Amino acid sequence: VEGLRKEALQAAVESEDARRLESKAEAVEHAVRSMQTRFDPTSWGEARKVQANKRREAFQTLSMPLAIGGMLNDSGGDGLQEGVAANSPYLLNISDDISLAGRLLYFLPEGPPIGIGSSEDNRIRLLGLGIGERLCEISVAPGGAGVEVRYLCRGGRLVVDGQVVADGQPRPVRHGAKIVFGRAFAFRAVVPS
Numbered sequence: 001v002e003g004l005r006k007e008a009l010q011a012a013v014e015s016e017d018a019r020r021l022e023s024k025a026e027a028v029e030h031a032v033r034s035m036q037t038r039f040d041p042t043s044w045g046e047a048r049k050v051q052a053n054k055r056r057e058a059f060q061t062l063s064m065p066l067a068i069g070g071m072l073n074d075s076g077g078d079g080l081q082e083g084v085a086a087n088s089p090y091l092l093n094i095s096d097d098i099s100l101a102g103r104l105l106y107f108l109p110e111g112p113p114i115g116i117g118s119s120e121d122n123r124i125r126l127l128g129l130g131i132g133e134r135l136c137e138i139s140v141a142p143g144g145a146g147v148e149v150r151y152l153c154r155g156g157r158l159v160v161d162g163q164v165v166a167d168g169q170p171r172p173v174r175h176g177a178k179i180v181f182g183r184a185f186a187f188r189a190v191v192p193s
Helices: 002-038 041-061
Strands: 090-093 105-107 114-117 136-140 147-151 158-160 170-173 178-181 185-190
Touching: 147 158
Parallel strands: none
Antiparallel strands: 090 105, 090 185, 114 136, 136 147, 147 170, 158 178, 178 185
């Protein structure tokens, strides 16, 4: 009798373990099935492509048309203008108005100095108080090794990191420098190293 009781007890324990393992197996199997129906690689791939297109469109809206200085439009298939490399320095608009801050980029390519002022022959054209026809020029050293600004226009206003730039004197521009052109245009210089 005692042997039967042991066998009965062991069968009950085994059946409880078997029932518990079986319920765990069913739960895992159910989870795997639900994950397979939720995860469809083709839909994730399409979502990534849509997101990449949205990101590309957003970056394109950050620049101005080439005619007034913006540099993000595609001229050679690689998305960059001549003289602009992936590590090219640029000016980024800063403003108290959140809808304007960071919305305007001017890339600074190597080569001849980049004219800034109100005249149409400047590469970067800005209109406003304290901005003459040719307010200043920005030069970029080969390889983006350095950037300097030179004030050219009497009666205009050019401020770098809170200091007024003197007539004709080149002033080095470091990464993160705040540059104010005239009375209303403030930019942050981004100079990758």
